[in-house]
Amino acid sequence: MLEDKNxxxxxxxxxxxxxxxxxxxxxxxxxxxxxxxxxxxxxxVLRFKDTNVVVSTDMLVEGVHFDLSYMPLKHLxxxxxxxxxxxxxxxxxxxxxxxxxIAVSNRFPVEALEELYDGISTAAKLYNVDVVGxxxxxxxxGLIISVTAIGTVDNEKVVLRSGAQxxxxxxxxxxxGGAYMGLQVLEREKEVFKVNPGNxxxxxxxxxxxxxxxxxxxxxxxxxxxxxxxxxPTCMIDISDGLSSEIIHLCKQSEVGIDLxxxxxxxxxxxxxxxEEFNIDSTTIALNGGEDYELLMTIAQRDFDKIKGNPNLxxxxxxxxxxxxxxxxxxxxxxxxxxAKGWNALKNQP
Amino acid sequence: MLEDKNxxxxxxxxxxxxxxxxxxxxxxxxxxxxxxxxxxxxxxVLRFKDTNVVVSTDMLVEGVHFDLSYMPLKHLxxxxxxxxxxxxxxxxxxxxxxxxxIAVSNRFPVEALEELYDGISTAAKLYNVDVVGxxxxxxxxGLIISVTAIGTVDNEKVVLRSGAQxxxxxxxxxxxGGAYMGLQVLEREKEVFKVNPGNxxxxxxxxxxxxxxxxxxxxxxxxxxxxxxxxxPTCMIDISDGLSSEIIHLCKQSEVGIDLxxxxxxxxxxxxxxxEEFNIDSTTIALNGGEDYELLMTIAQRDFDKIKGNPNLxxxxxxxxxxxxxxxxxxxxxxxxxxAKGWNALKNQP
Numbered sequence: 230m231l232e233d234k235n236x237x238x239x240x241x242x243x244x245x246x247x248x249x250x251x252x253x254x255x256x257x258x259x260x261x262x263x264x265x266x267x268x269x270x271x272x273x274v275l276r277f278k279d280t281n282v283v284v285s286t287d288m289l290v291e292g293v294h295f296d297l298s299y300m301p302l303k304h305l306x307x308x309x310x311x312x313x314x315x316x317x318x319x320x321x322x323x324x325x326x327x328x329x330x331i332a333v334s335n336r337f338p339v340e341a342l343e344e345l346y347d348g349i350s351t352a353a354k355l356y357n358v359d360v361v362g363x364x365x366x367x368x369x370x371g372l373i374i375s376v377t378a379i380g381t382v383d384n385e386k387v388v389l390r391s392g393a394q395x396x397x398x399x400x401x402x403x404x405x406g407g408a409y410m411g412l413q414v415l416e417r418e419k420e421v422f423k424v425n426p427g428n429x430x431x432x433x434x435x436x437x438x439x440x441x442x443x444x445x446x447x448x449x450x451x452x453x454x455x456x457x458x459x460x461x462p463t464c465m466i467d468i469s470d471g472l473s474s475e476i477i478h479l480c481k482q483s484e485v486g487i488d489l490x491x492x493x494x495x496x497x498x499x500x501x502x503x504x505e506e507f508n509i510d511s512t513t514i515a516l517n518g519g520e521d522y523e524l525l526m527t528i529a530q531r532d533f534d535k536i537k538g539n540p541n542l543x544x545x546x547x548x549x550x551x552x553x554x555x556x557x558x559x560x561x562x563x564x565x566x567x568x569a570k571g572w573n574a575l576k577n578q579p
Numbered sequence: 580m581l582e583d584k585n586x587x588x589x590x591x592x593x594x595x596x597x598x599x600x601x602x603x604x605x606x607x608x609x610x611x612x613x614x615x616x617x618x619x620x621x622x623x624v625l626r627f628k629d630t631n632v633v634v635s636t637d638m639l640v641e642g643v644h645f646d647l648s649y650m651p652l653k654h655l656x657x658x659x660x661x662x663x664x665x666x667x668x669x670x671x672x673x674x675x676x677x678x679x680x681i682a683v684s685n686r687f688p689v690e691a692l693e694e695l696y697d698g699i700s701t702a703a704k705l706y707n708v709d710v711v712g713x714x715x716x717x718x719x720x721g722l723i724i725s726v727t728a729i730g731t732v733d734n735e736k737v738v739l740r741s742g743a744q745x746x747x748x749x750x751x752x753x754x755x756g757g758a759y760m761g762l763q764v765l766e767r768e769k770e771v772f773k774v775n776p777g778n779x780x781x782x783x784x785x786x787x788x789x790x791x792x793x794x795x796x797x798x799x800x801x802x803x804x805x806x807x808x809x810x811x812p813t814c815m816i817d818i819s820d821g822l823s824s825e826i827i828h829l830c831k832q833s834e835v836g837i838d839l840x841x842x843x844x845x846x847x848x849x850x851x852x853x854x855e856e857f858n859i860d861s862t863t864i865a866l867n868g869g870e871d872y873e874l875l876m877t878i879a880q881r882d883f884d885k886i887k888g889n890p891n892l893x894x895x896x897x898x899x900x901x902x903x904x905x906x907x908x909x910x911x912x913x914x915x916x917x918x919a920k921g922w923n924a925l926k927n928q929p
Contacts, residue, residue: 239689241717249689250715253696257703257710261675263731264709273711275676277630277731286712286727288680292719325611326625330638330725339589339599346603353607359614360607361623362636364725365600367591369642373718375680375725377636381613381627 269482270390271319271467272380281387283380285316291371299415302341304443305374306348312469313378314356315447315522319467320389321455322382326361327353330375332368345374356449388526392464393483397527399546400462400536402451404495405472406511409518410503411435411442437499445522451541458535462526473516473567475525476555483527486549489567491559493545516557516567619832620740621669621817622730631737633730635666641721649765652691654793655724656698662819663728664706665797665872669817670739671805672732676711677703680725682718695724706799738876742814743833747877749896750812750886752801754845755822756861759868760853761785761792787849795872801891808885812876823866823917825875826905833877836899839917841909843895866907866917 244252254268265281266274272285289295289309297305310327317324329349333342342365353360358378414435421428432439447467455462464483466475472494476487494515504511527548528536536542546558555567591599604618615631616624622635639645639659647655660677667674679699683692692715703710708728764785771778782789797817805812814833816825822844826837844865854861877898878886886892896908905917 241683241685241687241689241692244689249692250713252689253692253715254710254713256700259709259711260707261709263675264711267709267711268713273676273678275711275729277632278628280627280630282627282632282729284676284678284712284727284729286678286680286714286725288682288714288716288723288725290682290716290718290723293682293717325613326623326634328623328634328636328727330636332638332640332643332723333591335591337591339591339593339602342591342599342603350606357610359609359611359617360604361609361614361617361625362634363600363604363618364636364638365603366638366640367643368640368721368723370720371718373638373640373682373723375636375638375714375723377634377678377727379625379632379634 266389271316272322274320274387281382281384283317283320283322283382284377285313286375286377287313287316288373288375290373296419297372298419300443302344303348303351306345307352307444309374309376310349310352310356310358311445311447312522313376314358314449315467315469317378317380318447318449318452319465319524320380320382321386321452321462321465322380323452324356324358324378324380324449326359326379328362328377329360330364332366332373334368334370334372337372356447386461388462388465390464390466390479390482393479393485393527393548394463394529395485395548395550396530397463397548398530398533398544399487399489399548400526400528400542401468401472401495401523401545402448402541403521403523404497404500405468405521405523406500406514406518407438407441407497408445408520409514410500410507411438411440413507414439414503415442435499435503437497438503441521445520447522448524451524454539454541460528460532460535462528465524465526468519468521468523468525470519471517472525474519474569476567477569479525479527480551480555484551486551486553487546487555487567488549489546489557491557493543495543495545512557616739621666622672622728624670624737631732631734633667633670633672633732634727635663636725636727637663637666638723638725640723646769647722648769650793652694653698653701656695657702657794659724659726660699660702660706660708661795661797662872663726664708664799665817665819667728667730668797668799668802669815669874670730670732671736671802671812671815672730673802674706674708674728674730674799676709676729678712678727679710680714682716682723684718684720684722687722706797736811738812738815740814740816740829740832743829743835743877743898744813744879745835745898745900746880747813747898748880748883748894749837749839749898750876750878750892751818751822751845751873751895752798752891753871753873754847754850755818755871755873756850756864756868757788757791757847758795758870759864760850760857761788761790763857764789764853765792785849785853787847788853791871795870797872798874801874804889804891810878810882810885812878815874815876818869818871818873818875820869821867822875824919826917827919829875829877830901830905834901836901836903837896837905837917838899839896839907841907843893845893845895862907
């Protein structure tokens with residue numbers, strides 16, 4: 230009925246997720262006085278009178294971001310909230326509200342949605358945010374969850390991705406790579422289960438990394454810690470797609486380079502042992518495995534004494550001049566360029 | 580791998596969309612000082628210092644809310660913004676920003692998404708809102724668009740669904756039923772096209788109602804008009820699901836009854852003629868056809884002189900005591916109870 234007026238066809242996979250969103254949104258100008266920061270950071274920053282409101286939104290799609298064969302719905306609801314709050318914290322802001330929209334096929338009974346909302350409610354309580362709105366609709370297949378998180382931050386406290394300066398320290402919270410290795414274990418057990426449904430797997434060796442995958446936490450505690458320590462990072466981002474991908478974002482937006490030290494990257498012992506078991510290099514996992522929801526930040530050298538020895542904060546590298554580029558400095562003291570291999574939603578599509 | 584621990588199964592269709600969202604969100608308490616109004620109105624109201632921020636979110640799902648065989652992507656992008664802004668205006672607020680998340684299968688080329696974003700951009704410019712964030716991800720099937728709209732409103736201007744008082748006038752903007760009849764024409768032409776793809780239909784008789792379906796507008800102009808007229812409605816809602824459904828929302832939340840006069844309902848001549856052609860009762864369409872995105876409001880009697888004769892505003896009934904219930908007063912002066920037959924996303928599912 231409607232003819233195709235545009236016979237040109239560029240496959241989505243040619244651009245990938247980040248280039249695609251850049252490509253689509255590059256012409257959007259900010260016209261409102263209240264729009265301080267639009268697309269391109271963890272969250273948008275709006276300023277109404279004296280208040281900075283930060284807004285972030287994320288969509289989780291069944292078969293792309295989660296697999297209900299090993300992801301309990303309660304955990305999924307919890308995770309959907311956490312991944313959005315993580316973006317708010319990455320602005321050095323306080324999360325206050327969320328809205329939740331779901332599209333669901335009617336293969337789900339009401340009780341399944343109750344479980345999902347139980348997880349949403351549990352996360353909202355723990356992180357002290359209110360669920361203030363949402364939309365429920367049907368989908369022709371699968372479950373889609375879209376969450377928008379809202380927070381506030383004082384003017385002088387906003388931390389963007391663009392503030393890193395040469396000589397700043399590169400700091401990461403917690404440890405990384407766990408969520409990805411937890412996913413590998415769950416995927417393996419799913420295959421085992423297909424062959425032998427009666428098998429009761431012993432997953433006690435993997436409890437930490439499985440929890441990292443199924444029930445990640447956002448680093449609200451770190452934002453509070455930074456305030457106590459009186460440290461304002463010069464830039465910050467949350468690690469959703471993998472360390473290398475986030476480093477590239479920071480360097481591009483701050484127009485700096487980075488030296489990342491392989492021997493400083495914090496890895497849990499379960500990540501190391503599971504990498505050995507799977508015969509995968511743990512540094513590769515730390516660089517490219519996503520979904521840890523830790524925070525990656527840069528801080529001024531003068532703040533080093535304030536964070537020194539804190540178990541939540543690990544210095545993993547240094548900011549350099551842009552011309553020096555982005556490198557991993559290996560244990561053998563080789564310098565390897567950091568390239569994006571992070572999880573790419575559009576290429577991984579079945 | 581994970582056992583079903585809850586063998587109870589209540590089909591989603593048993594509850595329907597509104598009951599479902601109520602059921603799922605009824606236990607959410609508002610704990611944040613900044614959360615003024617949560618789930619249950621057109622938008623949430625948040626108060627940060629002296630600023631009221633209103634937030635609304637909606638999800639559009641291919642095969643449920645739109646059919647790409649007759650909905651051009653540019654129009655779809657435009658409509659996705661408009662339906663969300665409509666919720667902001669229904670709070671008597673000024674819309675300022677939107678975030679847009681899309682999930683898309685890779686059957687769509689980049690050029691298709693460009694068209695979609697072209698529509699988004701066109702609407703954003705026309706309504707003077709900024710696109711400040713979003714997420715792009717893949718879907719295993721179809722296109723899903725989730726938009727969150729943000730606005731501001733002065734404290735004394737917020738209009739909720741709960742403020743109607745007996746003797747208030749029931750007022751509707753524009754005319755209604757057009758979007759639904761436009762959809763009927765488009766569905767018919769789609770069937771004709773299947774049989775005879777060479778057919779070039781003459782749709783000139785239906786331009787207004789087809790535009791109402793494919794390119795609806797939100798009543799930003801009415802919010803500005805009300806301000807000029809110095810009229811603050813006692814309650815307001817936008818008409819997305821049909822007049823009867825919205826009247827029921829207003830009456831429940833305001834704890835009032837309503838008498839709606841059949842002979843006052845504003846219908847465009849194309850709605851009347853197309854209803855005759857399709858042999859459908861036009862009042863039924865006005866009551867139950869959705870997607871007009873007009874505003875339904877109640878205003879105090881003392882404001883009647885201010886709106887009298889304005890072509891944008893039609894008085895269609897009166898607010899009564901709750902005990903009197905909700906009725907359509909027909910041309911034959913019969914009183915027929917108003918019941919919800921509005922578009923129900925979860926029951927219409929294929």
